[in-house]
Amino acid sequence: MPDFSGLIFDSNRHEGIVYPEGDFWVFAYGSLMWNPEFNFLRSETACLSHFHRCLCLWSVEYRGTPEQPGLVMGLDDGGSCMGRAFLVSETDAPGIIARLNEREMITGAYRSSLEPLKLGTGEQVEGVCLVARHDHPQYAPRLDRQVIIDLVRHAHGARGSNREYVLNTVSHLREMGMVDDILDSIGQLLE
Numbered sequence: 783m784p785d786f787s788g789l790i791f792d793s794n795r796h797e798g799i800v801y802p803e804g805d806f807w808v809f810a811y812g813s814l815m816w817n818p819e820f821n822f823l824r825s826e827t828a829c830l831s832h833f834h835r836c837l838c839l840w841s842v843e844y845r846g847t848p849e850q851p852g853l854v855m856g857l858d859d860g861g862s863c864m865g866r867a868f869l870v871s872e873t874d875a876p877g878i879i880a881r882l883n884e885r886e887m888i889t890g891a892y893r894s895s896l897e898p899l900k901l902g903t904g905e906q907v908e909g910v911c912l913v914a915r916h917d918h919p920q921y922a923p924r925l926d927r928q929v930i931i932d933l934v935r936h937a938h939g940a941r942g943s944n945r946e947y948v949l950n951t952v953s954h955l956r957e958m959g960m961v962d963d964i965l966d967s968i969g970q971l972l973e
Contacts, residue, residue, distance in 0.1 A: 784840065784919050786848040793883040796890030799910060801879055804872050807909035808882070809899055811835045811865035812855035813947060816954040819885065820878040822868035827902035827958060830911060834861030835962060837930055837948070839891050840920040844941040852937025852944030853922060853930060855951065856892065856914030864960040867899055867909050886912055891920040931971050945972050 790796075809830055810818060837853040846852030857863060870878050886892055892912035899909040914921055925933075937944035952969035955962055 786842045789889050791843055791888045793887045796887050798883045798887060799879050799894040801875060801910050805869060807867045807869055807899060807907050809865055809867050809909040809911045811857060811863050812951055815866045816950055818868055820881055821874055823871050824869040826867050828865055828867035828899045830863045830897055830899055833857040833859065833863055833913060835863045838914050838922055840922050841939060843939055845939045845944040845947050846937035847939060850937050852939060853933050857911060858914050867901060889920060891915055891918045930968060934972060948972060
């Protein structure tokens with residue numbers, strides 16, 4: 783397990799979220815789907831190509847601690863990912879981006895990227911996506927499934943239990959009619 787003692791928990795010390803002018807879309811694939819904590823104009827199911835959702839980031843603040851880390855979702859290379867896209871108004875953008883920076887960018891484990899999304903309506907839009915940074919100490923690639931289960935089952939952080947986070951995400955994916963076979967199988971082992 784990596785040494786997390788050097789991580790700095792300060793969103794102002796890391797690269798912030800890049801977003802376009804005007805109204806724009808934010809792609810959610812984890813807890814943002816069911817707990818966005820911001821106002822939006824519209825919400826649609828969306829598909830992101832060339833990235834997949836996975837438990838690939840150590841959580842040492844929200845869903846774990848440095849002593850007992852958990853795992854949170856990131857977008858990693860390859861495949862595709864179903865999620866939700868939220869349309870944010872240009873007027874609300876500065877406050878929403880500040881909140882997302884505070885929530886998601888506290889250690890710099892994500893990079894912000896504008897990526898094409900296909901909405902459930904058939905529309906093609908560009909959306910802000912938070913992609914796992916492979917060069918970050920919190921990146922946890924290709925962990926064994928049993929290791930993932932053990933970590934998630936026992937970790938707890940400032941925002942609650944890691945198990946609850948994973949099961950909430952699985953539950954919301956099911957409610958939205960979205961299938962994520964890998965996450966679903968992990969969820970079944972945690973239930």
